[in-house]
Amino acid sequence: MKRRDTLKTIIAGTIGGVALGTSAAGCEPAANPTTEETQATGLYGRTPDELARDKKIMAEEYLNAHELATITVLCDIILPASATAGSASDAKVPEFIDFIVKDIPSHKLPIRGGLMWLDGETIRRFDKAFTEASSTERMAIVEDIAYPDKNNQRPELAPGIAFFNYMRNLTLTGYYTTQMGIEDLGYTGNFANTWDGVPEEVLAKHDVDYDPEWLAKCVDQSKRLDIAEWDDDGNLLT
Amino acid sequence: MQIIKNDQVYDAIIVGSGAGGGMATKILSEAGMRVALIEAGPFFDPKDPTTATQMKWPWESPRRGASTTRAFGDFDMSWGDWKVDGEPYTNTEGTDFKWWRARMLGGRTNHWGRISLRFGPKDFKHKDVDGLGENWPISYDDLKPYYDRLDKMVGVFGSKERRYNDPDGFFLPAPKPRLHELYYIKGARKLGVDVIPARLSILTKKLNNDRGVCFYCSQCNRSCNVYADFSSSSVFVIPALNGGQVDLYVNSMVKNVTTDENGRATGVSFINKEDRKEYKLKARSVVLGASACSTARILLNSKSSQHPNGLGNSSDMVGRYLHDSTGASRSGLIPALMDRQLDYNEDGVGGMHVYSPWWLDNKKLDFPRGYHIEVWGGLGTPAYGFGFDTTHLNDLVGGVSGGYGDKLRTDVRKFFGAMIGFGGRGEAIARYDNRCELDPTVVDQFGIPVLRFTYKWSDYERLQAKHMHDTFEELIDAMGGIALGSKPGKDQEYGLHKPGEIIHEVGTTRMGDDPRTSVTNKYCQLHDADNVFVVDAGPFVSQADKNCTWTIMALAMRTSEYIVEQYKKRNI
Numbered sequence: 001m002k003r004r005d006t007l008k009t010i011i012a013g014t015i016g017g018v019a020l021g022t023s024a025a026g027c028e029p030a031a032n033p034t035t036e037e038t039q040a041t042g043l044y045g046r047t048p049d050e051l052a053r054d055k056k057i058m059a060e061e062y063l064n065a066h067e068l069a070t071i072t073v074l075c076d077i078i079l080p081a082s083a084t085a086g087s088a089s090d091a092k093v094p095e096f097i098d099f100i101v102k103d104i105p106s107h108k109l110p111i112r113g114g115l116m117w118l119d120g121e122t123i124r125r126f127d128k129a130f131t132e133a134s135s136t137e138r139m140a141i142v143e144d145i146a147y148p149d150k151n152n153q154r155p156e157l158a159p160g161i162a163f164f165n166y167m168r169n170l171t172l173t174g175y176y177t178t179q180m181g182i183e184d185l186g187y188t189g190n191f192a193n194t195w196d197g198v199p200e201e202v203l204a205k206h207d208v209d210y211d212p213e214w215l216a217k218c219v220d221q222s223k224r225l226d227i228a229e230w231d232d233d234g235n236l237l238t
Numbered sequence: 239m240q241i242i243k244n245d246q247v248y249d250a251i252i253v254g255s256g257a258g259g260g261m262a263t264k265i266l267s268e269a270g271m272r273v274a275l276i277e278a279g280p281f282f283d284p285k286d287p288t289t290a291t292q293m294k295w296p297w298e299s300p301r302r303g304a305s306t307t308r309a310f311g312d313f314d315m316s317w318g319d320w321k322v323d324g325e326p327y328t329n330t331e332g333t334d335f336k337w338w339r340a341r342m343l344g345g346r347t348n349h350w351g352r353i354s355l356r357f358g359p360k361d362f363k364h365k366d367v368d369g370l371g372e373n374w375p376i377s378y379d380d381l382k383p384y385y386d387r388l389d390k391m392v393g394v395f396g397s398k399e400r401r402y403n404d405p406d407g408f409f410l411p412a413p414k415p416r417l418h419e420l421y422y423i424k425g426a427r428k429l430g431v432d433v434i435p436a437r438l439s440i441l442t443k444k445l446n447n448d449r450g451v452c453f454y455c456s457q458c459n460r461s462c463n464v465y466a467d468f469s470s471s472s473v474f475v476i477p478a479l480n481g482g483q484v485d486l487y488v489n490s491m492v493k494n495v496t497t498d499e500n501g502r503a504t505g506v507s508f509i510n511k512e513d514r515k516e517y518k519l520k521a522r523s524v525v526l527g528a529s530a531c532s533t534a535r536i537l538l539n540s541k542s543s544q545h546p547n548g549l550g551n552s553s554d555m556v557g558r559y560l561h562d563s564t565g566a567s568r569s570g571l572i573p574a575l576m577d578r579q580l581d582y583n584e585d586g587v588g589g590m591h592v593y594s595p596w597w598l599d600n601k602k603l604d605f606p607r608g609y610h611i612e613v614w615g616g617l618g619t620p621a622y623g624f625g626f627d628t629t630h631l632n633d634l635v636g637g638v639s640g641g642y643g644d645k646l647r648t649d650v651r652k653f654f655g656a657m658i659g660f661g662g663r664g665e666a667i668a669r670y671d672n673r674c675e676l677d678p679t680v681v682d683q684f685g686i687p688v689l690r691f692t693y694k695w696s697d698y699e700r701l702q703a704k705h706m707h708d709t710f711e712e713l714i715d716a717m718g719g720i721a722l723g724s725k726p727g728k729d730q731e732y733g734l735h736k737p738g739e740i741i742h743e744v745g746t747t748r749m750g751d752d753p754r755t756s757v758t759n760k761y762c763q764l765h766d767a768d769n770v771f772v773v774d775a776g777p778f779v780s781q782a783d784k785n786c787t788w789t790i791m792a793l794a795m796r797t798s799e800y801i802v803e804q805y806k807k808r809n810i
Contacts, residue, residue: 044298045291047317050307054300078642085647096302100622103301147640148630165627168642172625176650177296177303182620185651186580190293190619192453193583197414202579208420217397217435219411219442224451227444230390230408234398238443 057102067115069131071097071167074118077142078171085184088171096174107170114163121160196221248274248485248521249805251506253492253536256345257787258773258794259527260470260478265798266525267483271805274519275475276487276508278528279317279341282348284461284472291315292460296621304622309338311621315461316340316349320738324683327674328690335674335691336738337531343488344471345529346741347787348461351589352438352468353612354394354788356385358403361782368606370667370698374779375751375760378405384792392468392791393445395587396437404595410443412436412591413454416584418615418658419592421572425717431611431709432597436590439468439788448477456618458588467588490517493686494540494549495524495770501544503770509684523801523810527773527794531560531674534746534776535689537757538676550764555757556747557675559668560691561781563742564609564699565735566706569659570714570721571634572615576656584617584655596783605701608783609664611709617655628653634720658719662706665783667698668745672737693737703734742786747776762797769810773797 046054063071075088075097088094101107118141122130126137133141145160146168152158175181197218203209226238249271252259259275267273282289291313296302299312306312309319318341327337340346359378365371382405389408396409412435415423426433440452449472450464458467465472478484489511496504496518505520526533534557540549550556589612596608629649632639637649677690707725714721726733737743750756753765762777764770773794775786782789804810 044294044312045289047289049323053307058300079646080643082644082647096300099300100302100304103306104304142642146642147638165640168629168640168646169626172628172646172650173302173620173622176620176624177622179295179297182295184647185620185654187617187620187654188581189583189585189617190295190455191583192293192455193585195413195454195583195586198417198420198584199582202417202582203420205579206417206420206574208417208424210414210420214423214435215414217412218414219395224443227446228393228410234406234408236409236411 057099060102062102062108063098063111066129066131067112068094068098070115070118070129071111073131073138074167075171075174077138078168079175082184086180088175091175091178091180093171093174097170100170100174110163110166114159114166117159117163194221194224242515242517244517244519246520248272248505248519250274250523250525250801251276251519251521252525252527252773253506254278254345254527254529254532254774255343255475256340256470256527256529256774257347257790258775259525260344260347260474261791261794262525262527262773262798262801263478263484264474265795266801267478267481269802269805271483271802273478273484274487274521275478275484276490276492276506276519277343277345278491278511279343279345279489281486281488282317282342282344282471283476284315284348284465284469285463290460290463292457292463293455294460296619302622310349310459313457313460314349315459316346317342325688326680326682327688328677328680330690330692333691333693334736335693336736337689337691337743338738338741339529339532342471343475343486344461344469347468347470349459350787351785352440352458353589353785354396354437354439354468355595355610355784356405356407356792357381357782357784357789358405360403361780361784364607364780364782368600370606371780372668372748372750372755375749375756380760381789381792381796384795385788388788388792388795392439392473393441393449394437394439394788395435395442397435399434401434401595409437410441410445413442413587415591416586416616417578418572418575418655419590419613421575421717422613422615422658422713423592425713426594428716429712430597431594431713433592433594436593438587438589440587441466442587449473452587454583454585454587456585456588487519491684491686492528492536493684494536495526497540497542497544497549497767499544501542502767503549509686511684514684523769523771523805525771525773525798525801526776529774530743530746530776530778531557531689533772533774534674535676535687537747539687545766550747550757550766550770552766553754553757555755557689558670558673559745559748559779560672560674560693560743561666561668561745562737563740563781563783563785564662564664564666564695564702565740566662566703566710566733567660567735568707568710568714568721568723568733569657570710570717570719571631571653572656572658572714572717572719573635574718576635577652578655580617580651580654585619586616590614603705605705606667606698607665607702609662609702609706610783611706611713612661612663613658614661615655615658625650658714658717660706660710660713662703662710663740663742663783663785664699664702664706665781667696668748668780669694669696674746691738695731695734695737700728700731700734704732707733742775742781744775744778744781744786747772748779749777750779761800762793763800771797771801
């Protein structure tokens with residue numbers, strides 16, 4: 001569609017600028033958005049309302065410097081650098097947590113309260129905040145709260161165990177949704193491809209197989225670009 | 239308030255640009271009729287890079303795709319969900335109906351599951367089988383030619399299976415099953431649960447020169463930028479705009495249909511969301527495709543001295559017989575899929591490659607209608623929620639739950655792609671008392687009275703959900719897996735989802751031969767006003783254990799051609 005036609009098809013006065021802008025862009029083949037347009041959408045396809053909300057949340061301050069410092073130490077205990085991949089803070093997990101507690105406000109209290117519990121416990125044991133404790137002191141506490149207490153043998157630690165689980169969840173999500181995390185995981189999708197079944201070497205490791213009758217119903221990828229034609233009985237001819 | 243009138247008289251005003259409205263726009267405009275298409279949301283083209291989300295990575299979203307602002311996550315292509323700002327709806331006591339609305343060109347077709355199942359011969363005459371509900375005034379044979387043309391026009395992959403109540407069509411070839419689906423096929427066959435290739439409107443092969451071919455990113459819910467999946471925006475409306483017969487009005491919220499002294503429609507009134515003014519448009523006919531409930535709302539809000547109970551509502555049937563598909567879901571861990579090889583791209587098409595159509599005889603069961611099983615699993619792109627409680631899966635397989643450090647990296651890799659999940663989607667019985675009506679006091683931000691829902695499930699649906707859960711556990715077991723969580727009991731309605739949650743609401747303007755018990759005739763034409771038609775799921779008499787979109791479009795094609803015929807005969 002030409003821009004001229006777009007204007008003609010939409011009655012002047014009833015339509016906002018949004019529609020005119022997007023319809024014109026939509027009909028030009030793969031036009032690159034201008035810098036202005038790209039920034040306006042926040043790079044991931046936001047509507048104007050969503051973009052305004054993102055901006056507002058990013059401008060809001062919730063976690064303070066001490067809380068973020070404690071989160072950084074904890075994240076890197078949960079996921080330190082490995083032999084082949086960076087740590088949680090290398091993947092900017094603390095920045096993600098800083099954002100997500102504002103985006104999903106139900107996270108605010110468990111995180112803030114949990115951090116205070118952790119500092120309280122560290123003060124009780126070592127008379128200092130968690131960030132000021134030595135590595136040995138920190139790990140003494142972490143060892144106590146990093147595993148479920150299935151038989152409720154140490155109920156006084158239950159809030160700490162719940163908090164550590166919360167932090168582990170947010171750290172894993174924050175890490176494995178970054179490029180670093182996805183590479184470490186080994187997920188190898190999200191690119192254009194031509195799916196043609198599970199590779200033989202993978203099938204060989206599992207007790208399943210393709211049966212020929214089923215395969216006969218499946219796409220012959222060498223003919224995918226031939227336009228479909230059928231006989232009157234619905235049998236594909238091409 | 240200023241009312242702006244436009245003197246042009248269209249041949250047809252089409253309200254709503256989703257599956258039904260899009261089809262009507264295509265058919266009417268191609269027949270030479272002058273059409274105004276009115277959409278409540280903004281313009282949308284799946285290939286517009288400023289709004290596209292396809293192939294985005296999770297880190298491009300600061301919330302990593304979480305569902306904070308979009309119910310199905312940041313990358314899902316539905317603008318609007320069960321909540322739309324400034325446009326509430328209400329429930330009577332004891333009802334918790336959820337109403338999804340997508341405010342954008344193409345509506346919900348931009349994100350739908352593309353599951354494209356024809357209704358079968360039994361589905362149109364199910365009262366003859368079990369005495370429940372009502373028969374349709376048309377049969378499968380009436381609709382078959384339209385399904386056939388729809389398959390070729392829009393494209394659907396599948397396979398010829400010669401099943402009586404799951405009729406075959408003109409299919410594109412199916413994609414090969416992925417690894418978890420091979421496990422499902424094996425487990426289902428062991429149990430005697432039928433399993434066949436899925437039927438989705440995704441182009442696994444070239445259909446025509448206007449649309450691309452699937453490149454297997456698994457993201458049809460984000461709407462395809464090469465138009466390889468069916469969205470009404472890309473496949474119907476945008477091409478129709480190029481034909482020059484269509485004026486598109488976006489951000490325009492239709493309030494009511496206007497009528498003359500004879501009770502016939504003269505056009506519509508709508509609110510322009512940009513300037514918040516009311517406009518009037520004139521036409522020889524009005525085609526409502528606003529979605530089953532929105533269309534009912536427009537009709538109920540179209541009161542006049544000729545139609546004191548709302549347009550088309552002399553029978554008091556508008557809004558009644560509202561029903562959604564039933565749904566229940568369950569997931570499990572398949573130990574044989576743990577620590578699997580990951581170095582190949584298994585994304586596949588958007589959605590399932592295999593499914594189970596209804597395989598049993600209800601005469602031998604304690605509930606009257608069937609359901610099909612949708613299957614999910616495999617290696618998806620991580621998003622918000624990935625890794626949550628993953629380490630606790632160790633409890634199921636004798637490992638250590640919890641911990642930190644490199645152990646977590648091992649846990650995450652061990653369980654990645656080892657899960658299987660099922661969604662049961664079944665047929666509910668349409669009931670007179672399940673309805674939407676106008677709330678007597680509440681209006682939306684445009685001053686338009688809103689809908690109030692009353693909806694209760696019966697044991698027909700609850701016992702079906704119970705059967706779904708029993709079957710899911712058996713399937714997980716047959717796959718060598720371990721079901722997660724516990725089976726919901728009677729106090730939880732056996733895990734039956736809330737009405738509206740499956741987003742297949744139909745039946746609010748049901749068709750029939752008797753004007754006292756139906757809203758439209760078998761051509762989806764109002765009994766009370768012969769130049770008003772409905773092309774969404776409102777005219778459905780029953781839902782079937784199929785998803786509704788393919789039938790919406792086949793019916794809309796049939797209705798649209800009937801409109802063209804009436805237009806040519808100068809009846810409208």
